[in-house]
Amino acid sequence: MLRSHAEALDAADPLARKRGQFYRPEGVIYLDGNSLGMLPLAARAAVDRAVTAEWGEGLIRSWNSAGWIDKPRQLGDRIGRLIGAGHGQTIVADSTSVNLFKALIAALRLNPDRKVVVSEEGNFPSDLYIAQGVQGLMPDIELRLIPEGERDAAAYIDDRVAVVMLTHIDFKTAHMHDMAAVTEATRAAGAISLWDLAHSAGAVPVDLDGVGADLAVGCTYKYLNAGPGGPAFLYCARRHQEQAAQPLTGWLGHRRPFDFTLDYEAGNGIDRFVCGTPPILSFTALEGALTVFDDVSMADLREKSLRLTDLFIELVDTRLGDAGFSLVTPKEHSLRGSHVSLGHPQGYGMMQALIDHGVIGDFRAPDLLRFGFTPLTLSYADVWDAVDRWRRILDQELWLQEKYAKRSRVT
Numbered sequence: 001m002l003r004s005h006a007e008a009l010d011a012a013d014p015l016a017r018k019r020g021q022f023y024r025p026e027g028v029i030y031l032d033g034n035s036l037g038m039l040p041l042a043a044r045a046a047v048d049r050a051v052t053a054e055w056g057e058g059l060i061r062s063w064n065s066a067g068w069i070d071k072p073r074q075l076g077d078r079i080g081r082l083i084g085a086g087h088g089q090t091i092v093a094d095s096t097s098v099n100l101f102k103a104l105i106a107a108l109r110l111n112p113d114r115k116v117v118v119s120e121e122g123n124f125p126s127d128l129y130i131a132q133g134v135q136g137l138m139p140d141i142e143l144r145l146i147p148e149g150e151r152d153a154a155a156y157i158d159d160r161v162a163v164v165m166l167t168h169i170d171f172k173t174a175h176m177h178d179m180a181a182v183t184e185a186t187r188a189a190g191a192i193s194l195w196d197l198a199h200s201a202g203a204v205p206v207d208l209d210g211v212g213a214d215l216a217v218g219c220t221y222k223y224l225n226a227g228p229g230g231p232a233f234l235y236c237a238r239r240h241q242e243q244a245a246q247p248l249t250g251w252l253g254h255r256r257p258f259d260f261t262l263d264y265e266a267g268n269g270i271d272r273f274v275c276g277t278p279p280i281l282s283f284t285a286l287e288g289a290l291t292v293f294d295d296v297s298m299a300d301l302r303e304k305s306l307r308l309t310d311l312f313i314e315l316v317d318t319r320l321g322d323a324g325f326s327l328v329t330p331k332e333h334s335l336r337g338s339h340v341s342l343g344h345p346q347g348y349g350m351m352q353a354l355i356d357h358g359v360i361g362d363f364r365a366p367d368l369l370r371f372g373f374t375p376l377t378l379s380y381a382d383v384w385d386a387v388d389r390w391r392r393i394l395d396q397e398l399w400l401q402e403k404y405a406k407r408s409r410v411t
């Protein structure tokens, strides 16, 4: 395939206009927006403004005058638009791991007669570690893990199951669960669904209300581009909110925090999932980052994501076919998220060579090279150029250099 083919796709791309809304480091083809999104210019401007005007000038007054106190709910609703959640069911707070802890215990308390939590071996480790931590507090809870590679989650859900806690898109393989079918099987078995949308929010269309999901959590620093350590979100369907009891009962989740009363009383609706004071500068970065999505249709975004990943898979196949990569990401569109992972025994060194030559992806042990495809920041020509640089690295055997074998702490 010629580069002109990619250029033609770019010329017809309705999302091409979005690329200019991000800061673009010189010479870099960034294929890691699934791990840390690029910097939206609007996020930088929003943080500059908040630091100077709201913090510097407004000081404590800004909790009211700049609306800081309303941001957990306000930004939650804006993320809600991207994940099919109607008003008042999503808040921004804490990290994804912390929100998993809150949501998992709340889910277990909604289903007190049952003790089994279904999850999967291939889940992101933090999700499983949090479940193990919950087991430490509630020792009769049983963790039932779907084996790696098994795709039929519904087969593991029966009437002993309290909660089904799955990650919609697998962080390694990009395999995507059928959220509607699994949620329906969960509901039919009398269990509560808890979805992790870390690799879904801002990457693929999600319809939490439409599928009848119960609870969900997710990150903002991946496809939503809110910056390193950006705050996470939590969704709780309205029908559960008045019964939901999360364990981190901090003062800002209280019904009347400024009454400073002796006893905890859960806040109205989704507010009760807030714990303590929100990190406002990170919230401000998220607020700016979300403006980039204001005029984006998730259908357009999904279409481009599939075309980008299709193009990459095809180019790897046709141009790098001799290098011995194994594709672990599903080729079927309905099963694929927005990243592509390739297995290779020397994957780590190869990724370091790519990064050194400006093609930034990441490595996931034991042997996966992982590449994220963010439709708002990438062109089709970027994909073509990335594979072209990789071809040169292979031809010149650059990746065998010793310096690329040294492991960093973050891979």
Ligand SMILES: *Cc1c(COP(=O)(O)O)cnc(C)c1O
Binding pocket: 095, 096, 097, 098, 124, 126, 127, 167, 171, 196, 198, 199, 219, 232
């Ligand atoms: C990235 C990711 C997380 C990260 O959790 P943090 O608390 O933000 O570190 C959690 N779960 C999944 C599935 C992820 O992909």
